[in-house]
Amino acid sequence: MTIYFYKVDEPYGCFSNFSLHGIRRKGLHWPTVEHYYQAHKFIGVEDESIITEIRNAPTPDEAAKLGRDPSRTARSNWDWVKLGIMREAVLTKFLTHLDIQAILLATEDLTIVEDSPTDYFWGCGADRTGPNHLGQMLMSVREEIRGRLQEKESS
Numbered sequence: 001m002t003i004y005f006y007k008v009d010e011p012y013g014c015f016s017n018f019s020l021h022g023i024r025r026k027g028l029h030w031p032t033v034e035h036y037y038q039a040h041k042f043i044g045v046e047d048e049s050i051i052t053e054i055r056n057a058p059t060p061d062e063a064a065k066l067g068r069d070p071s072r073t074a075r076s077n078w079d080w081v082k083l084g085i086m087r088e089a090v091l092t093k094f095l096t097h098l099d100i101q102a103i104l105l106a107t108e109d110l111t112i113v114e115d116s117p118t119d120y121f122w123g124c125g126a127d128r129t130g131p132n133h134l135g136q137m138l139m140s141v142r143e144e145i146r147g148r149l150q151e152k153e154s155s
């Protein structure tokens with residue numbers, strides 16, 4: 001069986017980066033993983049005020065809209081660093097919120113796929129052939145949390 005998720009109000013919506021599970025990193029609170037991810041596109045650019053603007057966006061959709069604004073240029077190394085940045089945010093989310101951590105762990109070894117009809121990087125895209133990096137990441141975070149819990153139990 002494969003778990004497909006996409007929208008927050010659909011099954012396994014807590015796996016979406018748009019789910020309302022805040023994270024704290026480096027002393028700052030971020031309302032969702034999406035806020036964190038979109039803001040990090042602009043670290044080190046000339047006008048960094050966009051970072052605070054994204055962090056304060058009232059919804060994750062608004063944060064994504066700001067981050068995807070074609071009139072803004074993302075940091076030049078974004079494509080190199082975005083997977084690592086997303087992973088630290090997703091891991092923090094599932095370490096912070098134990099209710100959704102339990103949902104993730106309960107999926108055991110099932111394949112998880114972000115069933116985005118448009119995203120052929122983070123999701124599987126309309127024809128389901130995309131690399132599904134977010135689903136892969138959730139499975140790797142699941143593995144890491146499982147390992148951490150086992151280590152704790154045996155110590």
Ligand SMILES: Nc1c(N[C@@H]2O[C@H](COP(=O)(O)O)[C@@H](O)[C@H]2O)[nH]c(=O)[nH]c1=O
Pocket residue numbers: 006007008016017018034037064067068114116119122134
């Ligand atoms: N879940 C979800 C989306 N998918 C998310 O969009 C992000 C990628 O953004 P970008 O790199 O700017 O293309 C990433 O977090 C991916 O999971 N997009 C949406 O417009 N609505 C949604 O409900």
